[in-house]
Amino acid sequence: MSIVEALIFGIVQGISEFLPISSTAHIIIAQLVFGKTFPGLSFEVILHLGSIVAVVFYFRRDCVHLLKTFFRYLSKRSAHDRPEFFFIVYIIIATIITGGLGIFLEDIFAEIMKTPAFIASALALTGIFLIIIERFHQIGNRTETEMTFLDAIIVGLAQTLAVFPGISRSGSTLIAALFAGLNRPTAVRYSFLLSIPVILGSSVLAFDDLSTGNFAAIGAVPLFLAFLASLIASWIGIVWLIQFLNKGRLIYFALYCFILAIIVVTMLDNSTVPSVN
Template structure:
């Protein structure tokens, strides 16, 4: 892998990780189009870790408040810290559900369903659910203080479905959060913050399978892909939040349909 291929993969990973269009599908499609082969798990770990740092950096203020008020509620039981406490609990609960079910399903599904046909179908259904949430369901008005364990459960289930290549983690969590009646800003915030423990957990789980020889890919290429993934993940987060404040998820549905058709017709 040369520096340009590393740059391309870093950009694709960063910009698609937090958009409801499936980063895993776009990485596979990019490798197919450019004839690139991932040099090993070390490279994938670097890409995911860069995206993780980006979302932590972007939401650093939110994270600081949630962690601080979570601990203050544990220590004082002061009601003014209750919302942050339970919001943190719901993130933990959804992460637990995703972790348990994801571990059970990923080895059975991730490799066997990694075909272009599966990706095409998964992208189609991602687009379909984005349209359903926009055209059939009405946005709810419940915020952090109104959340329940059932919200965390269904968002965790939605996130678990994203082990299938082509199903967007961001898309599935957004759809699930909106489906249970959370308002758009709460759904977006919960989806982004939920990505932190999930990406961290999946990255840590890759460590035992990594080999030191994989770093022979070249530190220069790894560094380029890492920086590109971090920068474009930040751009993607900022752009998505701004976009959803003034527009709708349905445009991502049209994009998913388009990519699904291209994959089904030309890349199978």
């Protein structure tokens, strides 16, 4: 893999990971464009690690605060710490739902879900729900202190759909949280913090596929540059999405999904779809 290709894949992964436009679909499309097939999952793990570092660093104070509060509540049972304690519990619940059902769905639909027609349909569906949530749904006003187990279940189920290329993980969790009646700041915070165990978990599950042979086939320099590009681009994607959400402009992401869906279904050949795990 060339340095330019590594940088492009890193940027594509980073930007699309946290924007509601599906990073998996973009990586598949990038592979098709460059005619690349990754050797195993080693390269994808490196790309995801860049995104994990970015989101953890961006929300580092929030992460430290939540962990301290979580363990403090376990020992002291302070009513003041209760909302933050259950906020982490809700993250755990949604993660468990996503992990269990995601593997089940991937096993069932593995053969069809990476075809251009399927990806285009999923992208269009993402765009439709982004329009609905912005234009036709009354945003709620519930904060994390008013979250319930039902909210975690709804968001966890929605996040499970992101196993399908074209369905955005960040988009599905944001849409579900807003539909459930959470206000924008709470939905954004929950969605981003929920991404940490989900992305980390998917990377850990892929560790068995890591091999020095796969790394050697790509090259140390391209791997490092892809990781760095993914980290920086992920940071930009986080900042960008938060700014867009504050202004209520999800419609632009919806239009992008529609345009990309048209490009995918009209310009990509089913027979050329790479095998992406």
